[in-house]
Amino acid sequence: MSHEHAAAHEPSGLLKYVWSTDHKMIAFQYLFTGMAMALIGGFTVYVFRMQLAFPGEAVPLFGRVSASSYNALVTSHGSIMIFWVAMPVLIAAFGNYLIPLMVGCDDMAFPKVNRLSFQIFFLSAVLLTASFFVPGGAFGGAWTAYPPLSTSGVYNQTPIGATMWLVAVALEFVAFLLGGINFITTTMNSRAPGMRMFDIPIVVWMIVIASVLFMASVGPLVAGAVMLLFDQVIGTGFYDPARGGDPVLWQHLFWFFGHPEVYVVLLPAMGIVAEVMAVHARKRLFAYRTIVYTAVATSIISFFVWAHHQFVAGIDPRMASLFSVTTLIISIPVAEMVFVYIATLYGGAISLTTPMLWALAFLVEFLWGGVTGIFLGAAGSDIYFHDTYFVTAHFHYTFFPIAFIAGFAGITHWFPKMFGRMMDERLGKIHFWGTIISFNLIFLPLFITGAAGDHRRIFDYSGFPDLNLPYLQNLRIMATYALLAMIAFQVVFFYNFARSLRGGAVAGANPWKATTLEWLAASPPPHGNFPVMPTVYRGPYEYGVPDRADDFWPQYEPAGPAGQEPRLGAAGHGPAPSGAMAAPER
Amino acid sequence: MDLPTGRLGVWWVIASEIVIFGGLLASYVMNRIGHVGFGDQAAHTNVWAGGFNTFVLLTSSLSAVLAHAAAERGDGARAAKLLRYTTLGGAVFLVVKGFEWTHEIQAGFTITSSLFWSFYYTAAGLHAAHVIAGMVIMLIVAASAARNQHLQRVENIGIYWHFVDLVWIFLFPLLYIAK
Ligand code: HEM
Numbered sequence: 179m180s181h182e183h184a185a186a187h188e189p190s191g192l193l194k195y196v197w198s199t200d201h202k203m204i205a206f207q208y209l210f211t212g213m214a215m216a217l218i219g220g221f222t223v224y225v226f227r228m229q230l231a232f233p234g235e236a237v238p239l240f241g242r243v244s245a246s247s248y249n250a251l252v253t254s255h256g257s258i259m260i261f262w263v264a265m266p267v268l269i270a271a272f273g274n275y276l277i278p279l280m281v282g283c284d285d286m287a288f289p290k291v292n293r294l295s296f297q298i299f300f301l302s303a304v305l306l307t308a309s310f311f312v313p314g315g316a317f318g319g320a321w322t323a324y325p326p327l328s329t330s331g332v333y334n335q336t337p338i339g340a341t342m343w344l345v346a347v348a349l350e351f352v353a354f355l356l357g358g359i360n361f362i363t364t365t366m367n368s369r370a371p372g373m374r375m376f377d378i379p380i381v382v383w384m385i386v387i388a389s390v391l392f393m394a395s396v397g398p399l400v401a402g403a404v405m406l407l408f409d410q411v412i413g414t415g416f417y418d419p420a421r422g423g424d425p426v427l428w429q430h431l432f433w434f435f436g437h438p439e440v441y442v443v444l445l446p447a448m449g450i451v452a453e454v455m456a457v458h459a460r461k462r463l464f465a466y467r468t469i470v471y472t473a474v475a476t477s478i479i480s481f482f483v484w485a486h487h488q489f490v491a492g493i494d495p496r497m498a499s500l501f502s503v504t505t506l507i508i509s510i511p512v513a514e515m516v517f518v519y520i521a522t523l524y525g526g527a528i529s530l531t532t533p534m535l536w537a538l539a540f541l542v543e544f545l546w547g548g549v550t551g552i553f554l555g556a557a558g559s560d561i562y563f564h565d566t567y568f569v570t571a572h573f574h575y576t577f578f579p580i581a582f583i584a585g586f587a588g589i590t591h592w593f594p595k596m597f598g599r600m601m602d603e604r605l606g607k608i609h610f611w612g613t614i615i616s617f618n619l620i621f622l623p624l625f626i627t628g629a630a631g632d633h634r635r636i637f638d639y640s641g642f643p644d645l646n647l648p649y650l651q652n653l654r655i656m657a658t659y660a661l662l663a664m665i666a667f668q669v670v671f672f673y674n675f676a677r678s679l680r681g682g683a684v685a686g687a688n689p690w691k692a693t694t695l696e697w698l699a700a701s702p703p704p705h706g707n708f709p710v711m712p713t714v715y716r717g718p719y720e721y722g723v724p725d726r727a728d729d730f731w732p733q734y735e736p737a738g739p740a741g742q743e744p745r746l747g748a749a750g751h752g753p754a755p756s757g758a759m760a761a762p763e764r
Numbered sequence: 765m766d767l768p769t770g771r772l773g774v775w776w777v778i779a780s781e782i783v784i785f786g787g788l789l790a791s792y793v794m795n796r797i798g799h800v801g802f803g804d805q806a807a808h809t810n811v812w813a814g815g816f817n818t819f820v821l822l823t824s825s826l827s828a829v830l831a832h833a834a835a836e837r838g839d840g841a842r843a844a845k846l847l848r849y850t851t852l853g854g855a856v857f858l859v860v861k862g863f864e865w866t867h868e869i870q871a872g873f874t875i876t877s878s879l880f881w882s883f884y885y886t887a888a889g890l891h892a893a894h895v896i897a898g899m900v901i902m903l904i905v906a907a908s909a910a911r912n913q914h915l916q917r918v919e920n921i922g923i924y925w926h927f928v929d930l931v932w933i934f935l936f937p938l939l940y941i942a943k
């Protein structure tokens with residue numbers, strides 16, 4: 179059990195940062211690795227957007243972009259952003275930081291497995307980064323790694339990089355499988371006394387559901403990756419039609435994982451946003467239980483949509499219709515969650531703090547992604563839109579809110595807890611508006627160029643007279659300038675982060691007046707988290723409670739003298755009938 | 765929840781392994797259904813060796829169960845001894861597998877010979893890797909059980925071993941029997 183793991187066992191000095199088994203330190207390791215990888219991912223996108231805007235010209239800090247280096251840049255960008263930014267930040271960093279604090283225990287159930295998970299993840303990040311520097315350069319076969327491009331150095335021209343990419347992704351999967359063990363066992367077994375299933379904060383639910391979803395979907399792809407590795411290095415023909423294999427098999431294995439993966443990162447993002455909204459709107463989360471059920475339902479449905487990525491891969495039209503329908507069906511629970519969040523905001527005392535702004539922006543921008551997804555889910559229109567910039571714009575309107583907007587909401591909301599200081603609100607708002615405006619200016623034009631026929635993965639449109647029209651080129655240039663602006667605004671964020679670490683106003687334990695357990699611990703929480711292990715008396719979102727001096731009622735606060743105040747039901751349900759006592763029922 | 769933390773962890777590992785083997789076997793089955801003549805190659809596999817190995821693995825699972833029972837009684841020394849028998853079963857399994865593979869390779873059937881043989885070596889090889897990992901962990905668990913420490917681990921490694929066993933129960937008919 180985690181209790182044998184007391185403060186005395188913690189290594190001291192510099193080693194503390196490398197060998198710590200403390201969930202908070204591991205969370206920081208994931209967070210900072212993810213942020214560093216975001217810089218690399220950002221640099222690649224800077225280079226290839228510059229190439230698209232000004233084809234053939236040398237890109238400052240990089241040089242000329244060749245066709246194959248363009249492919250390598252795009253591939254690395256996609257892989258890094260999904261596997262080495264979205265996953266480590268949203269699931270691993272927030273999961274590690276929040277789960278023990280929010281369920282009220284001192285550490286993860288398996289602290290050593292937790293550390294091992296980060297170390298494997300870190301190794302995978304190093305391996306991927308190193309692949310830029312091997313002969314042939316980084317893998318260039320797209321983040322989906324479709325054969326035959328991915329199977330043979332003859333096709334991908336990056337024989338070493340392709341194998342390094344594959345091994346790095348496989349290690350990354352192992353790391354997250356190990357991480358999931360901790361998330362689920364800690365939530366099931368280490369909850370504070372009195373905390374029932376529906377007293378668990380929503381973000382913990384979401385991370386746990388996402389971990390289960392990841393575990394269930396990634397297995398076939400792990401098997402597929404072994405087969406791909408053997409095709410690459412031993413010369414088997416699993417995906418080679420000339421030798422009896424089938425390249426479409428990879429597509430099935432990849433997207434059976436790949437589409438659920440969208441929800442693996444979406445759910446934690448929605449969880450973060452829900453926490454932020456409840457706190458900064460002083461409202462009980464609307465339909466809390468329904469959100470949990472919806473998240474489970476969405477996860478299950480997400481296993482039945484994968485072939486919408488293969489509408490042009492020669493699948494049977496009857497199968498295409500089936501997958502169109504399931505794809506459109508999955509927008510129902512997702513839309514429902516969005517409505518539930520709007521209902522939470524309705525009538526709330528909304529304070530437009532930086533975290534709240536990010537949370538609101540998440541809903542607005544994600545809506546664009548969802549609506550444009552309908553065009554792609556319908557097989558008929560997807561056949562036209564497939565592999566155009568319309569698709570690129572669509573999934574960036576979903577992934578950017580997930581990976582960055584929700585990430586910033588979480589970082590700005592929990593920064594005072596993590597580091598004991600407040601971030602600067604004015605700088606935060608500059609960063610917010612700069613990022614949101616430039617984000618839309620990058621991707622709105624891409625819907626237009628995509629609808630006009632701009633195909634993805636063309637590195638120089640000047641070779642295509644039909645696509646080399648001035649208005650299209652101007653839109654491409656506009657998107658690139660907007661990207662430069664966005665990168666500039668991220669400097670504001672890093673400055674604010676670094677400056678607030680030392681110079682921010684001292685936060686205190688509960689600066690936002692929030693109810694969940696992490697705000698009971700000191701800011702930052704010491705090793706072991708709580709001076710006395712907390713007991714839970716009620717659901718996690720008791721905001722705007724009438725007849726109380728404070729407008730909120732923390733989970734850890736016992737009822738007043740003689741139990742005058744009624745025990746409230748689980749969040750989402752009204753107060754329990756009077757007479758119910760504060761003692762938790764199980 | 766009533767499940768002890770360690771056992772929950774083992775179940776998580778097994779669940780993730782089930783989907784990995786599931787993906788591999790589903791790919792194999794789809795290929796067999798889709799390709800006429802694919803399964804003809806299975807005629808060359810040695811059913812007797814495979815059958816003997818099935819028997820060995822099942823027997824080794826039995827001693828893992830007995831080890832668990834001994835651990836429940838607090839008899840760490842006996843649990844350790846039984847676990848070592850199980851490990852021995854794993855070793856016999858691997859030796860037979862080694863002879864089998866040597867024979868196949870000498871007959872010219874290598875991992876690149878055809879899609880069937882690619883699946884044969886990949887699936888059986890992945891399984892064998894799990895057998896080896898299980899044996900190593902089992903010896904570690906036996907060492908501590910012999911000192912009457914961490915007796916709950918005896919059950920956990922047993923659960924894992926039954927899983928390895930179960931995978932073989934799927935592999936054997938798919939790779940050896942179905943012709
Ligand atoms: C809301 C409902 C959604 C629908 C109906 C939908 C539908 C689709 C479809 C049909 C495609 C295939 C397009 C093509 O290649 O022709 C696609 C691509 C994609 N979607 Fe979505 N999607 C949805 C949500 C999301 C979300 C939330 C994300 C990410 C967080 C996402 C990420 C992607 C990505 C990365 C691709 C590109 C695949 C590639 O590289 O070819 N989608 N989407």
Ligand SMILES: [Cu+2]
Pocket residue numbers: 436437483484486487
């Ligand atoms: Cu999809």
